[in-house]
Amino acid sequence: MNSTDSQSAQGGLALEAVGLGLQHQDGWALRNCAFELPVGRVCGVVGPNGAGKSTLLALGARLLTPTEGELRVLGESGDTPELRPRVGFVAQDKPLYPSFTVAETLRLGRELNPRWDQQLAQRIVDQGELSGKARIGSLSGGQRTRVALALALGKRPELLLLDEPMADLDPLARHQLMGTLMAEAAEHGTTIVLSSHVLAELDGVIDHLLLVRSGRIMLAGELDELLDAHLLLTGGGDPAQLAGHTVVESRSTGRRTTALVRTGTNTDATDAWESSRPSLEDLLLGYLRSPSPADTTTSTYSEAAA
């Protein structure tokens, strides 16, 4: 058993991608991805439309099979019967049986899942004031999302994969359900991986980040470490002074330049600049605006920083 196997077997890693790629007829949705997500983290998956976020989550849920490489889930390489009850997945389109009532949907969850938590699932449904007799097909998009989250959380998975879970929820429901998710993570150590385009929704919630762009992992790691390793610099200095750092992205308006840099060893070079720790939004926008990763991407933050 190599060191990676033993770490996974001890439950150290919820996800571990090695040379992961998924090819569709038209091209690669993900290519050469490598990252590790330790158990117990709340991980945000961020990236532009078409970046590969849903593909990554569907690979984790074993709805897709890699074309190359692998994505180990809770230490398991393939789609084993033992893995299924341990992983919950809410897809972007929240597929549920439209002819079932809410109560029948929860009953199905109870019958299919050995660790089913009826109280939790029922509480999530009740908070949305949904009648057990209502048919799924008659619910609004946000109400269906609530039922889908009740099903996924009621399963009591060790790993919860959520593809844009909050997109069609009203602000109160969003706040309520995010609170329930965080309480779940804190109480049971559930690993939560959620994709979102709403950066404000992730701020203060996630402690791990995966930034996907053009099918590549641009950044992966603990959020605090990533933020600590970058600086947001503002000034009228010569951008050539930033040579001691790796400039992720810079913009100039008039004589002022703002640059997001990965800090290097030569910090004297930036004395002439105002510097601050970037916010999550600064970090994400900087990387999303930076030149295309297609030819230059490295697979993990630590490699990228090397």
Ligand SMILES: Nc1ncnc2c1ncn2[C@@H]1O[C@H](COP(=O)(O)OP(=O)(O)OP(=O)(O)O)[C@@H](O)[C@H]1O
């Ligand atoms: N079934 C499919 N057949 C062919 N190509 C596909 C299929 N599903 C996804 N793709 C392509 O794979 C790439 C990644 O798609 P994916 O849905 O994973 O992106 P995403 O980051 O989730 O996007 P969004 O933010 O818009 O949901 C895109 O180029 C998309 O066109």
